[in-house]
Amino acid sequence: MKSFFAAFGKKQWTHEGQKAFWGVIYVLPWLIGFLLFFLLPFVSSFRYSLSSIKANADGMIIQFIGFSNYVEALTVNTSFNRALTESIVNMVVSVPLIVIFSLFIAVLLNQKFFGRALARSVFFLPVILASGVIANLETGSLVQALTEQNAVAGNFVQVLGDSPLERIMLRAGVNESIVLYLTDAVDRINQIVSQSGVQILIFLAGIQTISPQLYEASKVEGATGYEAFWKITFPMVSPLILVNVIFTIIDSFSRNAMTDLIKTTGFANFNFGLASAMAWIYFLAIMIILGITSYLVSRKVFYQD
């Protein structure tokens, strides 16, 4: 090793200098990939979105046409606005549900009870199963629909979301939109449960770093479990809420209407310019949502140090 540095004509390497040198070496593979497979495509995607692209035998002809791809996506294309609002509304509706649900389940799974190990492994199963192609195919299963008609078990979900509870809430004077949101949440329970595996893991890991002394002290002072949750658990895991919101949003990229639309526009209709413009509008929309949520959540978050 020494002769290697001597070859560079540097006899005395400081420790820091040596570390920095190896740091660059270690980051290098990532850096090459970052430039080649991220930054260049990222920039050229923006360039494509501003141009019309025609492919012929010689290659591609890229012509700068300004913002007309964006205009076309937003005003001419029939499915873009629908897909965009659908995927964003979907995101805005399910992100809070997933985060609240996974926090709740993480608190439950952290308590001691018989069969906890089994329950944990069941709840993390969706980490494996509910991603990509399986989730897509699952919705189209006819047999499932048939069995659901036959079996009482299949109606379990519908029973929960059915009208009596809804009517009671409406009569009790609860705001109609809140009731709709709640019943919608019950209808989505399968989707929510299957998408919150990683989030439960993150919350559970966070809860386990809270020192037991805090709970003991609060118990001595006479706090109930409910109070302990709101005064100790919730503030201590609140930084993770932001992490989970971001994770849930990036996790939804792989399975929504927008992704499908961009893929069809690009690869089935070969309209690369329009597809890039769509992808950029989608990206900007997500950045705005992420920015707003980060701002709102980080104002409320409690940091220990």
Added chain:
Amino acid sequence: MILARLLSLEIWKRWLWSLVRFGLIFGMSFVILYPIIQKISTAIKDKQDLYSPIVVWIPQHFTFDNFKKAISIMDYWHTLANTVMLSGMTTILTAVSCGLAGYAFARLKFKGSKLLFAGVVLTILVPPTTILIPIYMNLKNFTLLGIIPLFTGKPVSLLNSYWPFILTSATANSLKAGLYIYIFRQFFRNIPKEVEEAAYIDGAGVGKTFTRIMLPNAIPAIVTVLLFSFVWQWNDSFFTTTYLTASKVMATQLSSLPFNIGKLAEGGGLAMQTDPFYLSMVQDTGILLAILPLVLMYFFVQRYFVESIERTGVVG
């Protein structure tokens, strides 16, 4: 006296809560397991059981026919071997490259490393759809910044080979690689500095400190990344269906499964009738076969997996 009554109330409360908790956890577990149980029950059913009103879960005529058909349609064993190879390869390469980068970002600070780490965060946040098209074009006419045409005269197409996966995972830019770098960085940051300094004082270089001291301490993080990247690569249809159209891996086979079944049914290749419910039955069996290796793997590693995530410090 009062104490005893309070005590009993306390006990009542605890029992009630256990009951509620059991109900909740049981119900949620049911929602999670329901599709799998349902698929298993469908897969072992005979066709005539499908319309039988008395058969709900346990079939009257037990059969492995669906498995046989699904295996032959998916070319299962061949596909399985391909998928294991592809996922295994990308998993190992990703773990190595992300581990190196994560360690460098955590401990080997250099000028501009903060800025580069912002780049990692950017790769996490940008949807893959945004860069999909340029990457596709880039891989179709791959020039490596104009180097390859100097030798061969024309750019090579890397599509329909494993090269896109090898290249992106070796350079830590595969599917969700930014997340893995982030996990590694968080983990290495939480290892006490003293451990590392002791190694330096004893004369170990940076490389030796990393491989001998830091890596053995980072096993939870390594396990987490290996598992996540294996599973996500296995299930990924986004990149796989774009890069590989002819090659047989699980994700492409699954997404073309409905089409293939339909084709066979029309051609009468397996003497099947075009009963949509029956086709769907075979499709369910196919899905079950595709996730079966993952589920089996999960049963063996799940304890380690759950423990390791708790210790990885994803939470930072």
